[in-house]
Amino acid sequence: MRNISSLRCLFCAYPKNKFLSKYFSNQVHRKAEQIINEKRVIFSGIQPTGIPHIGNYLGALKHWVELQNESDDIYYSIVDLHSLTIPKSRDFMRDSIFNITACLLACGVNPDTTVVYQQSSVPEHTQLSWVIGCIVPVNRLKHLPQWKEKLESSIDGGGHIGRYTYPVLQTADILLYKATHVPAGEDQAIHLVLTNEFAKSFNRMHGKFFPETQMISNPTFARIRDFRDPRVKMSKSSPSINGRIELTDTDSEIHSKIKRAVTDCTSQVTYDPENRPGVSNLIQIHCGMCNITPEEACAIACNMDTGKYKSLVADAVIDQLSPIREKYLNIRKDEVKLKMVLDHGAERARVVAKSNWESIRELLGINIAEIS
Structure with a gap:
């Protein structure tokens, strides 16, 4: 039996944010009893945009390793499609995918028990993203803080459409595996709200399919700061x-x-x-x-x-x-082994992704494969 106190949900970390606090608090009280006895499906992703820093390690990777001690289905994705929102060279992307895979393994992520895979190797991510994009209102995306920040800081009106629809693909990443829990930091809180909004809309239109997703967060280490400017979050893209x-x-x-x-x-x-x-x-x-x-x-x-x-x-x-x-x-020296890890993870991920996607197609009325 799972101990409720071990479910460290985000609302506990942000009492000043009344909306998020109330949202996640209601989730916990409404779902606590069933969560105790249920097997969790955990999903999280990391972009291959450079070597992780200690903020990534304390805020995510260390926690990812600790979660493996639970008897859950766990998917850790190298979200390479998300990283394309900022153009990079072919060689940089290739090296970064291997680098981040090696980092995950070095930190203690076990590819035998945890599904470690490359996002773009599972096409159902983008297929479900299209379905979500056909349901989520445009104005809902405009109100997301990340888009507003990009819009204000950009000289080209916010850049390309990928930056705008980033949260849609992120929602697809989570729901494709019917994830019940997502280990993430405060900057992703509002995206989980969007994920659950879409899940409810889909369930209302097509019947109950997607679960409600809880956030797991360690509030103390959610925002490790930059050493040169402790007013901002430590980042791979820091100028220093x-x-x-x-x-x-x-x-x-x-x-x-x-x-x-x-x-x-x-x-x-x-x-x-x-x-x-x-x-x-x-x-x-x-x-x-x-x-x-x-x-x-x-x-x-x-x-x-x-x-x-x-x-x-x-x-x-x-x-x-x-x-x-x-x-x-x-x-990191053995790229052949690293590729084997990613290929094996992709095979395991595709089994679940394909099954869920076919169920979604059936609910949408676009799966006619069974007609003889």
């Missing part, structure tokens, strides 16, 4: 390489980047994300690497200034990442 620690960084690079991390003029180590984002970011990283709470981290650092604390955090990061880095370097 010193703003992030990648999983393949050497021990000396890790020490150097944390030593140069922006903090403030107060030497005491205290956890105050709003007023002391730089120091609080270091505490969050320390907590994630050592599986402790912010209170425990501050107690450990009670006699330290921020300089000494940075060294402690760097050592904690190195202890966690060094074995991952060595595994990655070894695994």
